[in-house]
Amino acid sequence: MTSLHLARTPFPEREDRPPSAADAWALRLLSRVRRRLAPPAAREVARLGELLKQRQPELKALDDAGLLAHLRAIARPAVRELQAGPLREALVATAELARRALGMTPYPTQLFGAMTLIRGQLAEMQTGEGKTLTAGIAACLAAVAGLPVHVVTCNDYLAGRDAEKNRALFRAAGLSVGVVAHGVERDERIRAYACDIAYCTNKELVFDYLRDRVALGGRASAAQVRSRRLVGGPQGAPAEPVLRGLHFAIVDEADSIFIDEARTPLILAVQAGDIPHAEAHVQALSLVAGFERDLHFRIDEARRELHLTDAGVKALAEATAGLGGPWTAAHQRGHLGTQALRALHLFQRDEQYLIDAEGKVQIIDEYTGRVLPGRTWEQGLHQMIEAKEGVEFSPQTTTQARITYQRFFCRYLRLSGMSGTAREMAAEFAAVFGLATVTIPTHRPSARVSLPPRLCRDEAAKWAAVADFVAERHRAGQPVLVGTRSVLSSERLGALLQARGLAHRVLNARQDAEEAAIVGEAGRRGAITVATNMAGRGTDISLGEGVHELGGLCVVLTEYHESPRIDRQLVGRSGRQGDPGTAIAIVALDDELLRQHGGHEARLLAWAHAAGAPSVGRLLQRARVAAQNRAERMHERTRRETMRQDHQLDRMTAFSGPQ
Numbered sequence: 001m002t003s004l005h006l007a008r009t010p011f012p013e014r015e016d017r018p019p020s021a022a023d024a025w026a027l028r029l030l031s032r033v034r035r036r037l038a039p040p041a042a043r044e045v046a047r048l049g050e051l052l053k054q055r056q057p058e059l060k061a062l063d064d065a066g067l068l069a070h071l072r073a074i075a076r077p078a079v080r081e082l083q084a085g086p087l088r089e090a091l092v093a094t095a096e097l098a099r100r101a102l103g104m105t106p107y108p109t110q111l112f113g114a115m116t117l118i119r120g121q122l123a124e125m126q127t128g129e130g131k132t133l134t135a136g137i138a139a140c141l142a143a144v145a146g147l148p149v150h151v152v153t154c155n156d157y158l159a160g161r162d163a164e165k166n167r168a169l170f171r172a173a174g175l176s177v178g179v180v181a182h183g184v185e186r187d188e189r190i191r192a193y194a195c196d197i198a199y200c201t202n203k204e205l206v207f208d209y210l211r212d213r214v215a216l217g218g219r220a221s222a223a224q225v226r227s228r229r230l231v232g233g234p235q236g237a238p239a240e241p242v243l244r245g246l247h248f249a250i251v252d253e254a255d256s257i258f259i260d261e262a263r264t265p266l267i268l269a270v271q272a273g274d275i276p277h278a279e280a281h282v283q284a285l286s287l288v289a290g291f292e293r294d295l296h297f298r299i300d301e302a303r304r305e306l307h308l309t310d311a312g313v314k315a316l317a318e319a320t321a322g323l324g325g326p327w328t329a330a331h332q333r334g335h336l337g338t339q340a341l342r343a344l345h346l347f348q349r350d351e352q353y354l355i356d357a358e359g360k361v362q363i364i365d366e367y368t369g370r371v372l373p374g375r376t377w378e379q380g381l382h383q384m385i386e387a388k389e390g391v392e393f394s395p396q397t398t399t400q401a402r403i404t405y406q407r408f409f410c411r412y413l414r415l416s417g418m419s420g421t422a423r424e425m426a427a428e429f430a431a432v433f434g435l436a437t438v439t440i441p442t443h444r445p446s447a448r449v450s451l452p453p454r455l456c457r458d459e460a461a462k463w464a465a466v467a468d469f470v471a472e473r474h475r476a477g478q479p480v481l482v483g484t485r486s487v488l489s490s491e492r493l494g495a496l497l498q499a500r501g502l503a504h505r506v507l508n509a510r511q512d513a514e515e516a517a518i519v520g521e522a523g524r525r526g527a528i529t530v531a532t533n534m535a536g537r538g539t540d541i542s543l544g545e546g547v548h549e550l551g552g553l554c555v556v557l558t559e560y561h562e563s564p565r566i567d568r569q570l571v572g573r574s575g576r577q578g579d580p581g582t583a584i585a586i587v588a589l590d591d592e593l594l595r596q597h598g599g600h601e602a603r604l605l606a607w608a609h610a611a612g613a614p615s616v617g618r619l620l621q622r623a624r625v626a627a628q629n630r631a632e633r634m635h636e637r638t639r640r641e642t643m644r645q646d647h648q649l650d651r652m653t654a655f656s657g658p659q
């Protein structure tokens, strides 16, 4: 009531009359009262906005060299001591630098986001609010203060794009910037990490760290490393490390890296020579081909686990009697049989992996929808899948070093993160990474329209409904982005649209080279884009001419993901920064999430749907939330177990001494 009253206080617009002293006093008082009444984040944003306005004339009056000298003078104490006053001044000076270099004046919300990062916290900023520039400002200020910065993103495309978007700002601040992506040679990596600011992906960064650790001799101290360099250790002087330490990290899409990807440790593997029992893999596949589910083996779909039953163990022993080789030892026999069954029943082409142009099995990352180049599954599974596909075997590998994201990121002197979807994971961020989550207000209120979800009987009905919906929007000229969960379904839908004469582009792990071009076109009038999770995070789709009037970009979600955050990221491709946008979910009762985690809520939903209930929206919502909660709880347990094992392994090797 009070704030409403204050908002309507009649302060006439100033025309040509300069403000009187009384006007100025009243305005100051009013803004102070407003600030007091606002929640802390909004208050800080208002303060930064006011300071931005206040300082602009004097900062604009400085020439480029003068502005940089001013920033250099105030940056170090601001970043070191983190006092609000000096930090605000330093951020406002960096904002002026950004305005000149990039032609964009950062919003006060972005300055507050950058402040949060500098303070070593996790900034939750809605999708499309400009996290790229926010990270750029924080990185720039920290680097000017002398702190080497790593900006960590979740894929090569974003690392390159974000470095490029902010390059002019860094150049204006006299800072060097490097990019580490897949395929970058060692010498170039060393040069990139030596820059004031290095943009890299989480995977490249952690593997570089593991390689450094192995090269430096495991747990060797700095003194040991120095001595070995001087006099030569058991294996001669260790190689020069690629990284120059872990100082300040800004982790973009933090929930993806800290939570979703934290279920599997990163393992540095070395080739272990030839494939033992190569022919046994092929043999195993044919031996278990006739095994029956629930009789010879059981599958826990939710956990993606497969076990032989007693009947399966017996059948395998009988089938391999007299074969010799690896089949004589019960343990090895069981292992080969289980891996063969997993390759047949849990890993499907164009879902979990694809075969590239060179005929190699390439793993598709479940969360990013991208290929993980050079990665292989462990314990002979990769070779088993190669045998299934009839492609050339790759050599087996053994573990050389391993670490989890949880343990790696805690090694930074200062860690910070950003995400559009972080709030529900705040407790885990605090407990595991020591990160407080701060919600950054939006610059403009969201204008996205969410249409009621549509539920279909089965997958076939769903794709037909999706195609109908896309055709209808396309006729009106509205650009549509359809999100699918696998390469296979993106291509199936593509074929369906093709059959209906609807021109479209498909973006998936197979088409990643054309990513920038496809994204560049996706917001144009009448464009239809079908994409896997690849377009789910970080992708910025600019609206073409006349698209605002048509309601902006329309996002169609065709399957709920186990994590609601991934769904929200996809929906967040539309309605960015107050732009218009539409989102709809068209899903089926036999979708993976409802099938595996749906429980009694999904059964009730199926019953209501079959009975022809007029509106099942509420039931669908309830089933989705319950299923996603179950899946998230299960993944949380996996993460805890991964971390426990990682700590245990670390303790076990703590006394092994330098290698």
Ligand SMILES: Nc1ncnc2c1ncn2[C@@H]1O[C@H](COP(=O)(O)OP(=O)(O)OP(=O)(O)O)[C@@H](O)[C@H]1O
Residues within 6 Å of the ligand: 104, 105, 106, 107, 110, 125, 126, 127, 128, 129, 130, 131, 132, 133, 420, 537, 538, 539, 540, 572, 576, 577
């Ligand atoms: N201060 C600004 N002034 C004008 N445009 C801006 C500003 N900040 C960001 N933008 C524009 O807003 C768009 C969205 O920015 P960006 O992609 O960084 O958002 P995001 O928060 O990273 O989104 P997501 O959560 O999807 O990754 C971009 O086109 C960017 O150029």
